[in-house]
Amino acid sequence: GVKDPKTVSLIGAPFQYGQPKEGVDKGCQAIRDAGLASTVTELGWRFDDRGDAEVFRPTSSDPQGTVGGKHGYSVCKTNESIHNKVYGAANDGNFVLTVGGDHSVAMGSIAGVLRARPNVGVLWVDAHADINLPSSSPSGNVHGMPVSFLMRMLQPGDVPGSEWLKDVPILTPENLVYVGLRDVDPFERKAIRDNNLKAFTMFEVDKYGIGKVMEMALDHLAGKQARPVHMSYDIDAVDPSIAPSTGTTVKGGLNYREAHFVAEYAADSGLLGSMDLVEVNPSIGAAADSNQPAQTVEFGHELLGSALGRAIL
Amino acid sequence: GVKDPKTVSLIGAPFQYGQPKEGVDKGCQAIRDAGLASTVTELGWRFDDRGDAEVFRPTSSDPQGTVGGKHGYSVCKTNESIHNKVYGAANDGNFVLTVGGDHSVAMGSIAGVLRARPNVGVLWVDAHADINLPSSSPSGNVHGMPVSFLMRMLQPGDVPGSEWLKDVPILTPENLVYVGLRDVDPFERKAIRDNNLKAFTMFEVDKYGIGKVMEMALDHLAGKQARPVHMSYDIDAVDPSIAPSTGTTVKGGLNYREAHFVAEYAADSGLLGSMDLVEVNPSIGAAADSNQPAQTVEFGHELLGSALGRAIL
Amino acid sequence: GVKDPKTVSLIGAPFQYGQPKEGVDKGCQAIRDAGLASTVTELGWRFDDRGDAEVFRPTSSDPQGTVGGKHGYSVCKTNESIHNKVYGAANDGNFVLTVGGDHSVAMGSIAGVLRARPNVGVLWVDAHADINLPSSSPSGNVHGMPVSFLMRMLQPGDVPGSEWLKDVPILTPENLVYVGLRDVDPFERKAIRDNNLKAFTMFEVDKYGIGKVMEMALDHLAGKQARPVHMSYDIDAVDPSIAPSTGTTVKGGLNYREAHFVAEYAADSGLLGSMDLVEVNPSIGAAADSNQPAQTVEFGHELLGSALGRAIL
Ligand SMILES: [Mn+2]
Ligand SMILES: [Mn+2]
Ligand SMILES: [Mn+2]
Ligand SMILES: [Mn+2]
Ligand SMILES: [Mn+2]
Ligand SMILES: [Mn+2]
Numbered sequence: 015g016v017k018d019p020k021t022v023s024l025i026g027a028p029f030q031y032g033q034p035k036e037g038v039d040k041g042c043q044a045i046r047d048a049g050l051a052s053t054v055t056e057l058g059w060r061f062d063d064r065g066d067a068e069v070f071r072p073t074s075s076d077p078q079g080t081v082g083g084k085h086g087y088s089v090c091k092t093n094e095s096i097h098n099k100v101y102g103a104a105n106d107g108n109f110v111l112t113v114g115g116d117h118s119v120a121m122g123s124i125a126g127v128l129r130a131r132p133n134v135g136v137l138w139v140d141a142h143a144d145i146n147l148p149s150s151s152p153s154g155n156v157h158g159m160p161v162s163f164l165m166r167m168l169q170p171g172d173v174p175g176s177e178w179l180k181d182v183p184i185l186t187p188e189n190l191v192y193v194g195l196r197d198v199d200p201f202e203r204k205a206i207r208d209n210n211l212k213a214f215t216m217f218e219v220d221k222y223g224i225g226k227v228m229e230m231a232l233d234h235l236a237g238k239q240a241r242p243v244h245m246s247y248d249i250d251a252v253d254p255s256i257a258p259s260t261g262t263t264v265k266g267g268l269n270y271r272e273a274h275f276v277a278e279y280a281a282d283s284g285l286l287g288s289m290d291l292v293e294v295n296p297s298i299g300a301a302a303d304s305n306q307p308a309q310t311v312e313f314g315h316e317l318l319g320s321a322l323g324r325a326i327l
Numbered sequence: 328g329v330k331d332p333k334t335v336s337l338i339g340a341p342f343q344y345g346q347p348k349e350g351v352d353k354g355c356q357a358i359r360d361a362g363l364a365s366t367v368t369e370l371g372w373r374f375d376d377r378g379d380a381e382v383f384r385p386t387s388s389d390p391q392g393t394v395g396g397k398h399g400y401s402v403c404k405t406n407e408s409i410h411n412k413v414y415g416a417a418n419d420g421n422f423v424l425t426v427g428g429d430h431s432v433a434m435g436s437i438a439g440v441l442r443a444r445p446n447v448g449v450l451w452v453d454a455h456a457d458i459n460l461p462s463s464s465p466s467g468n469v470h471g472m473p474v475s476f477l478m479r480m481l482q483p484g485d486v487p488g489s490e491w492l493k494d495v496p497i498l499t500p501e502n503l504v505y506v507g508l509r510d511v512d513p514f515e516r517k518a519i520r521d522n523n524l525k526a527f528t529m530f531e532v533d534k535y536g537i538g539k540v541m542e543m544a545l546d547h548l549a550g551k552q553a554r555p556v557h558m559s560y561d562i563d564a565v566d567p568s569i570a571p572s573t574g575t576t577v578k579g580g581l582n583y584r585e586a587h588f589v590a591e592y593a594a595d596s597g598l599l600g601s602m603d604l605v606e607v608n609p610s611i612g613a614a615a616d617s618n619q620p621a622q623t624v625e626f627g628h629e630l631l632g633s634a635l636g637r638a639i640l
Numbered sequence: 641g642v643k644d645p646k647t648v649s650l651i652g653a654p655f656q657y658g659q660p661k662e663g664v665d666k667g668c669q670a671i672r673d674a675g676l677a678s679t680v681t682e683l684g685w686r687f688d689d690r691g692d693a694e695v696f697r698p699t700s701s702d703p704q705g706t707v708g709g710k711h712g713y714s715v716c717k718t719n720e721s722i723h724n725k726v727y728g729a730a731n732d733g734n735f736v737l738t739v740g741g742d743h744s745v746a747m748g749s750i751a752g753v754l755r756a757r758p759n760v761g762v763l764w765v766d767a768h769a770d771i772n773l774p775s776s777s778p779s780g781n782v783h784g785m786p787v788s789f790l791m792r793m794l795q796p797g798d799v800p801g802s803e804w805l806k807d808v809p810i811l812t813p814e815n816l817v818y819v820g821l822r823d824v825d826p827f828e829r830k831a832i833r834d835n836n837l838k839a840f841t842m843f844e845v846d847k848y849g850i851g852k853v854m855e856m857a858l859d860h861l862a863g864k865q866a867r868p869v870h871m872s873y874d875i876d877a878v879d880p881s882i883a884p885s886t887g888t889t890v891k892g893g894l895n896y897r898e899a900h901f902v903a904e905y906a907a908d909s910g911l912l913g914s915m916d917l918v919e920v921n922p923s924i925g926a927a928a929d930s931n932q933p934a935q936t937v938e939f940g941h942e943l944l945g946s947a948l949g950r951a952i953l
Contacts, residue, residue: 196639203640215639220588221538225847266584271892275846326822326841327829509952516953528952533901534851579897 016287017107022059022322024050025099025112025123026066027292029092031085032118032157035261037297041314042066042113044296044307048315057322064103067122068095070175077174082148089156090175093122097178100126104288111318114292116157116261117144120246124164125182127288131242132183134287135235136190139276140248141264143195143202143213148173150201157293161190167205187211191231193276194219194251197264216266224272228279242287245280245321249293249314259299259310273313277320289321329600330420335372335635337363338412338425338436339379340605342405344398345431345470348574350610354627355379355426357609357620361628370635377416380435381408383488390487395461402469403488406435410491413439417601424631427605429470429574430457433559437477438495440601444555445496447600448548449503452589453561454577456508456515456526461486463514470606474503480518500524504544506589507532507564510577529579537585541592555600558593558634562606562627572612572623586626590633602634642913643733648685648948650676651725651738651749652692653918655718657711658744658783661887663923667940668692668739670922670933674941683948690729693748694721696801703800708774715782716801719748723804726752730914737944740918742783742887743770746872750790751808753914757868758809760913761861762816765902766874767890769821769828769839774799776827783919787816793831813837817857819902820845820877823890842892850898854905868913871906871947875919875940885925885936899939903946915947 026042046063054061069092076087083089096112100123103110112123117140127134138144138161145161147168148154162168163179165187170179192213198206206213212234214227222230235243250260253267268276280286294314299306339355359376367374382405389400396402409425413436416423425436430453440447451457451474458474460481461467475481476492478500483492505526511519519526525547527540535543548556563573566580581589593599607627612619652668672689680687695718702713709715722738726749729736738749743766753760764770764787771787773794774780788794789805791813796805818839824832832839838860840853848856861869876886879893894902906912920940925932 198639206640213640216584217588217591217639220536220584221592223536223538223846223849225849266587271842271846274892275843278843279847326824326843327832327839511952519953526953529897530901530904530952533849533897534905536849536851579900 016109020059021062021108022054023062023064023103023106023108023110025064025096025103025110027096027112027115027119027123028066029069029115029119031072031088032116033155033261035295035298038114038116038261038293038295040296041115041292041294044311045113045291045294045315045318048311050315050318053315053319054322057319057324059109059322062108064099067092067099079172079174081168081172082154083156083159083173084154086148086156086173087175089118089121090173093119093125094175094178096122097126097182101129104130109322110288112290114290117248117292118157118160119292120290121160121163123288123290124185124244124246125179127244128183128185129181131287134189134242134244136185137193137231137235137243137245137280138190139193139245139251141194141196141250141267142248142262143192143198143206145202145205146199147201150199152199165209189235191234193227193231194268196266219268219272224275228276232279232283236283236285240285243280243283243285244288245286246290247277247292247317249291249310252313257310257313258306259295260293261295261298273317274320277317278325281321281323282325286321291318329422333372334375334421335367336375336377336416336419336421336423338377338409338416338423340409340425340428340432340436341379342382342428342432344385344401345429346468346574348608348611351427351429351574351606351608353609354428354607357624358426358604358607358628358631361624363628363631366628366632367635370632370637372422372635375421377412380405380412392485392487394481394485395467396469396472396486397467399461399469399486400488402431402434403486406432406438407488407491409435410439410495414442417443422635423601425603427603430561430605431470431473432605433603434473434476436601436603437498437557437559438492440557441496441498442494444600447502447555447557449498450506450544450548450556450558450593451503452506452558452564454507454509454563454580455561455575456505456511456519458515458518459512460514463512465512478522502548504547506540506544507581509579532581532585537588541589545592545596549596549598553598556593556596556598557601558590558599559603560590560605560630562604562623565626570623570626571619572608573606574608574611586630587633590630591638594634594636595638599634604631642735646685647688647734648680649688649690649729649732649734649736651690651722651729651736653722653738653741653745653749654692655695655741655745657698657714658742659781659887661921661924664740664742664887664919664921666922667741667920670920670937671739671917671941671944674937676941676944679941679945680948683945683950685735685948688734690725693718693725705798705800707794707798708780709782709785709799710780712774712782712799713801715744715747716799719745719751720801720804722748723752723808727755730756735948736914738916740916743874743918744783744786745918746916747786747789749914749916750811750870750872751805753870754809754811755807757913760815760868760870762811763819763857763861763869763871763906764816765819765871765877767820767822767876767893768874768888769818769824769832771828771831772825773827776825778825791835815861817860819853819857820894822892845894845898850901854902858905858909862909862911866911869906869909869911870914871903871912872916873903873918873943875917875936878939883936883939884932885921886919887921887924899943900946903943904951907947907949908951912947917944
């Protein structure tokens with residue numbers, strides 16, 4: 015999917031209203047400030063920063079709809095903006111890198127990629143499945159629901175502001191693979207089973223090793239024929255000892271080497287054409303250890319290098 | 328072996344005289360206090376706390392016998408009590424969970440299971456082989472000898488108080504598998520070789536990965552036909568960075584994910600019918616870091632959840 | 641290659657001028673002081689400490705040559721001395737253990753082994769490939785160049801003091817295997833490719849697991865016929881969390897168990913006849929944590945035990 019001259023288009027998605035914790039909107043600027051432009055160009059890409067998507071902050075006059083979901087209108091309108099920017103960059107043949115923000119922004123980024131590259135396969139790297147519904151979610155936070163929007167478990171307009179999704183190709187269940195799951199709600203477990211979704215949880219990572227898991231994951235998406243792959247990387251897939259500054263940590267995550275391996279392996283496939291990096295929250299963790307935000311930001315920055323082709327040999 | 332309605336019978340084994348460190352007798356109550364009853368019922372089991380086995384504290388009038396072994400009479404009489412309680416619960420068709428106490432309590436728990444389920448296979452998860460004799464043990468601590476009693480390397484009555492073992496089926500060498508060994512005495516090494524015991528040390532865990540090791544371990548016990556499996560889980564199998572509050576730590580243990588994987592894999596086999604969790608000692612480690620006892624207790628509690636069927640998907 | 645009575649000959653190589661940091665010359669004595677002699681004899685070997693090689697400190701009158709390389713004359717003359725001592729011990733049929741010092745000392749140790757055992761295969765365990773040239777090296781430090789000398793990418797005498805290499809068999813590319821690489825310069829990457837060198841980086845360790853990597857590495861060296869193997873173990877192959885006191889740490893290294901597994905697997909092959917342990921620098925790390933130097937020295941000491949046959953069973 016990526017055309018010459020190989021170009022990374024960055025879309026900032028400084029959005030926080032898919033979850034309750036302050037600071038996750040600062041993730042994209044922190045990664046810019048860590049030197050993303052230099053990293054991208056040193057790896058042989060052109061760097062095309064397309065700036066931040068427009069954020070629609072929640073207001074008291076937002077339409078509420080009937081199905082629920084906290085700040086649903088804010089989430090869906092902001093994602094319309096993200097979707098437009100991502101669609102443009104994907105249509106230009108670039109590698110589209112969306113940096114959040116919380117994981118609700120993957121609704122827009124993947125929607126944008128789906129419009130430009132309808133046969134895209136999605137590699138969802140996350141401790142969580144993010145396939146809840148407003149009616150099933152214990153928290154109501156929409157960062158736990160983007161997959162449900164993309165798969166049309168929610169119809170366009172069910173949540174006010176999401177009407178634009180009607181023009182976006184549906185993400186079909188066989189075109190999604192999970193890697194790293196370890197905290198899944200009962201409803202999500204049923205959704206994964208009912209939709210026959212391919213999921214490599216941490217149990218499978220331990221059972222087979224990360225090398226075999228990534229081989230099986232990519233083989234599922236692109237074993238029969240080459241196709242563009244989008245990687246949606248939630249930093250909480252990584253163990254909290256490596257990436258502590260994120261909103262919903264879960265023990266037992268990918269270790270430092272595995273986290274990079276996932277990105278390197280995806281890059282090495284030659285199919286990766288777009289990516290999200292989300293849930294880096296520089297406002298979390300400093301109280302426990304002042305180094306945690308910088309450690310997490312730098313780790314996220316490193317991961318982007320691995321996904322963009324940095325390799326040992 | 329587990330009948331409907333699926334029930335976990337808990338046997339507390341607050342016994343410390345198989346080794347010299349104070350506090351290991353508090354392990355079972357600490358895990359009760361951490362919320363074991365709720366965990367068990369949330370996982371879909373009935374919870375049947377059968378209380379603590381009777382402890383025979385060492386006295387100056389205990390018969391000493393001739394073969395040695397510190398506090399041998401106390402160990403063997405207490406294990407007669409454990410054995411009786413475990414036998415009762417196993418005979419009722421329940422999942423029998425014995426929480427120690429030191430690892431000498433596995434003499435009674437496995438004896439009780441052997442009487443009710445003579446074809447049981449034993450998965451021994453431990454840094455140590457616990458197959459010493461009083462005559463070979465550098466320390467004389469009987470928590471390093473339960474396998475020797477169960478395999479009749481010691482005859483009933485050799486150590487006073489162990490006469491009751493004469494009515495217990497022998498644990499034959501092919502019915503035991505070790506996982507996690509990394510500190511084995513010269514005598515034990517010879518016993519493992521002479522008895523042709525199946526042992527997956529940490530070398531094999533590194534060589535094959537924990538997934539393949541567990542597959543081979545269960546295949547050895549139950550590859551030809553389904554049978555009940557008992558897992559005797561010494562918390563010191565786990566790396567001291569994860570479970571520091573235990574009496575005989577050894578570097579290079581199972582990591583957090585592997586430790587859970589072992590329990591999850593055993594549960595997933597559908598064969599697990601009984602379990603010991605031993606050597607959690609809440610009196611150890613607080614001086615180095617006040618959080619260590621609670622961390623270790625909570626980890627042991629989590630492990631029980633994994634063994635009782637908690638799974639990601 | 642090792643004759644009865646099985647003897648370990650220790651050659652100290654207290655050399656620091658292959659790199660700029662003070663203290664790496666103290667590594668060998670620190671490991672002696674940690675109890676190496678007892679460890680060796682407890683593992684069933686005779687211990688033959690042949691003392692330290694002569695060190696030629698850099699002087700203002702050292703010939704400089706034309707190709708460059710910092711302290712080249714000092715490095716090459718010291719390595720002539722190391723080479724002589726190692727050759728003598730290897731010729732006596734002993735296991736030759738060279739403890740550095742920085743990794744430039746492998747020029748002499750491997751040269752000495754090559755003269756006595758021309759068919760030796762070399763297992764290079766390192767974060768770095770150490771295959772730079774003075775003209776390509778960003779730093780000019782010769783500890784990053786020993787492979788280039790041994791493979792004659794530099795001719796004897798190119799760097800003054802290295803004339804003695806003319807009598808040493810060439811290390812041919814098929815007789816070297818790397819394990820653990822994760823920080824490789826562009827020139828080195830090209831050298832590895834152009835020479836078709838077998839390299840298992842940390843990517844392959846994650847992809848295949850350390851067990852399979854070591855199997856493939858030894859199979860490459862000795863799959864067709866038994867031959868002596870030399871292991872050159874740079875402590876920076878190990879993760880900095882395990883071995884912090886070394887000059888050029890790189891994140892994402894071998895973990896505690898993998899580091900030992902590499903040494904145990906090499907020992908278990910029955911082919912290991914010589915070894916270097918280098919880059920332990922007890923002067924590094926104490927400021928961050930006073931325990932780091934002792935931790936690193938003890939870990940290096942432990943590794944030698946694993947390489948000399950210490951095993952769990
Ligand atoms: Mn997520
Ligand atoms: Mn998540
Ligand atoms: Mn034990
Ligand atoms: Mn133990
Ligand atoms: Mn080196
Ligand atoms: Mn190195």
